[in-house]
Amino acid sequence: MRDNQFVVVANRLPVDHVDGQWVASPGGLVAALAPVLKANQGCWVGWPGEPGASFEPFDNDGITLHPVQLDDDDFHLFYEGFSNSTLWPLYHDLIVTPAYLRHWWQQYRAVNEKFARAAAAVAADGATVWVQDYQLQLVPGLLRELRPDVTIGFFLHIPFPGPDLFRQLPWRAEVLRGLEGADLIGFQRARDEQNFRDLAKASGLSTPRTATFPISIDSSDFGRADQEAINRVRGSVANPRTLMLGVDRLDYTKGILQRLTAIEELLEEGRLDSVAMIQVATPSRERIASYKKTRAGVEEAVGRINGRYGTLGNPVIHYEHQSVPKSTLRDYYSAADIMLVTPFKDGMNLVAKEYVACHPDGSGALVLSEFAGAAEELDRAHLCNPFDVEAVKGAIMGAVDKQDSDEARDAMLAMNAHVLEHDVARWADAFLDALREIER
Numbered sequence: 156m157r158d159n160q161f162v163v164v165a166n167r168l169p170v171d172h173v174d175g176q177w178v179a180s181p182g183g184l185v186a187a188l189a190p191v192l193k194a195n196q197g198c199w200v201g202w203p204g205e206p207g208a209s210f211e212p213f214d215n216d217g218i219t220l221h222p223v224q225l226d227d228d229d230f231h232l233f234y235e236g237f238s239n240s241t242l243w244p245l246y247h248d249l250i251v252t253p254a255y256l257r258h259w260w261q262q263y264r265a266v267n268e269k270f271a272r273a274a275a276a277v278a279a280d281g282a283t284v285w286v287q288d289y290q291l292q293l294v295p296g297l298l299r300e301l302r303p304d305v306t307i308g309f310f311l312h313i314p315f316p317g318p319d320l321f322r323q324l325p326w327r328a329e330v331l332r333g334l335e336g337a338d339l340i341g342f343q344r345a346r347d348e349q350n351f352r353d354l355a356k357a358s359g360l361s362t363p364r365t366a367t368f369p370i371s372i373d374s375s376d377f378g379r380a381d382q383e384a385i386n387r388v389r390g391s392v393a394n395p396r397t398l399m400l401g402v403d404r405l406d407y408t409k410g411i412l413q414r415l416t417a418i419e420e421l422l423e424e425g426r427l428d429s430v431a432m433i434q435v436a437t438p439s440r441e442r443i444a445s446y447k448k449t450r451a452g453v454e455e456a457v458g459r460i461n462g463r464y465g466t467l468g469n470p471v472i473h474y475e476h477q478s479v480p481k482s483t484l485r486d487y488y489s490a491a492d493i494m495l496v497t498p499f500k501d502g503m504n505l506v507a508k509e510y511v512a513c514h515p516d517g518s519g520a521l522v523l524s525e526f527a528g529a530a531e532e533l534d535r536a537h538l539c540n541p542f543d544v545e546a547v548k549g550a551i552m553g554a555v556d557k558q559d560s561d562e563a564r565d566a567m568l569a570m571n572a573h574v575l576e577h578d579v580a581r582w583a584d585a586f587l588d589a590l591r592e593i594e595r
């Protein structure tokens with residue numbers, strides 16, 4: 156078993172088990188790493204997504220997958236609990252209040268031990284192990300104890316909070332010790348890296364190497380759709396003059412309701428006409444109360460806006476609460492005049508980059524939150540503060556007013572060139588090159 160020179164450890168395997176079949180699953184992390192693994196003949200350690208199910212290692216599309224079994228308790232306490240109701244809100248600056256429950260923490264530690272043991276069992280002597288994200292922050296330290304010979308990288312896909320926020324965490328010392336086991340820690344933005352360094356310094360930690368590696372997309376997946384597909388999308392929403400689009404996991408960090416409120420107010424003020432919006436919202440973490448509440452708020456707003464401003468067979472907001480195939484997303488991105496990406500806080504936001512990749516001809520416009528990591532690179536977007544409805548409205552109107560202008564075209568061409576050049580392969584190479592330089 157100990158024969159893999161390159162091991163990725165992530166909470167989820169890059170596949171879902173559906174009706175006895177393995178199918179590739181959507182999601183930022185998976186979208187980002189699958190091409191890199193294929194190119195490197197790597198193996199992936201992760202949870203297959205079904206509580207209680209046990210599977211033997213298997214090959215999928217050229218990658219060996221090593222399933223880690225999680226039972227119902229693990230799912231509720233480690234995944235829904237500590238990962239997504241403690242760390243997720245804490246690391247996204249308390250958009251909802253994190254819960255600090257001791258039995259969640261104990262299960263988080265136990266599951267991290269499980270992942271560390273699984274990685275230790277498959278890594279070859281002197282292998283490189285790349286641990287992903289907030290669910291597995293203890294793995295570097297635990298793996299270091301089990302396997303001092305391996306080189307360990309860690310990448311955090313979500314923001315790292317300021318020291319004053321992080322210090323709320325009752326188990327802050329243990330989490331820092333876990334991260335300290337890595338030879339290299341990668342962050343999305345310089346701000347996240349600085350937050351971690353400030354905290355490490357104040358905590359007297361022997362700071363591991365850190366660096367900033369903004370993640371990106373596999374841009375070959377997201378070229379421009381053909382005109383027929385674009386006409387089909389626009390025709391199916393009654394050919395508005397301006398087609399807007401939102402694509403998000405249904406998560407309170409994404410600011411979906413705020414964006415709908417901005418559109419509603421613009422309609423009320425009579426500043427938008429002949430407009431339609433497609434909002435795709437992937438079901439996510441549906442059993443957690445704050446997610447139920449977010450969904451209810453979004454769906455109420457969609458109903459209210461359509462009730463007031465739609466006409467028979469012709470709603471303003473076309474809402475899909477489902478996962479859609481990549482090719483459909485590409486058609487939507489290509490057809491949309493204005494993309495709305497307005498998270499309150501987001502590590503990067505790949506959707507913004509996917510949209511930009513679908514506009515190599517300079518068409519389209521991007522309204523983007525200042526608090527998305529992507530705003531650092533996509534700084535020619537219509538940037539706005541998502542907490543300020545007037546600012547979101549202003550950014551939308553800026554995009555509408557400049558539609559088809561030379562300025563809009565130049566901005567999109569510049570952003571498109573940036574995304575095509577800085578793709579996910581380049582991100583992974585940069586991280587792995589930096590890790591190789593410090594290999595022990």
Ligand code: ADQ
Binds near residue numbers: 436437503
């Ligand atoms: P997410 O919070 O999931 O990722 P994002 O970066 O936008 O956010 O990635 C979402 C991915 O899912 C995109 O590739 C998108 O195409 C896909 N997707 C969204 N809705 C979909 C739908 N309805 N059907 C099919 N696919 C859909 C986390 C962090 C981000 C960070 C990424 C990667 O929160 O900040 O950018 O990891 O590091």
